[in-house]
Amino acid sequence: KKILIMNGPNLNLLGVREKSIYGDQSFEGYFETLKAKYESLDLYYFQSNTEGILIDKLHEVGFDFDGVVLNAGAYTHTSVALADAIAAINTPVVEVHISNVHQRETFRHHSYLSKNCKGVILGFGLDSYRLAIESLI
């Protein structure tokens, strides 16, 4: 199975950024752990800080891959365009968040993406990504 993990804006700074919320591990390091755990899967990782590039990537994989694990960062709360891209493709998308967004500012409580996703996993730290993979396999 081919699964893409896609991270949006500022998630390239995991391990550096607001450690009390997002932890002290880099995603690159965590991705190595995931690849070792899921040797039988074709796991890919992609990160961009740019909305259009994330949309282009969804179009690229969205008719071929078996699943996408998407942490769209702040675009979750702002992007109708990303929501439309998720609706447009065939590949199921699981929305993930590292933090429990419902314990945070009210502007983080709404997601434009959830309606078009297979499901949502949030609040389990980096383990949210593993749980999302489990849900796809």
Ligand code: DQA
């Ligand atoms: C996040 C939550 C978002 O509200 C925030 O903008 C992020 C990360 C999370 O993984 O907890 O960038 O998606």
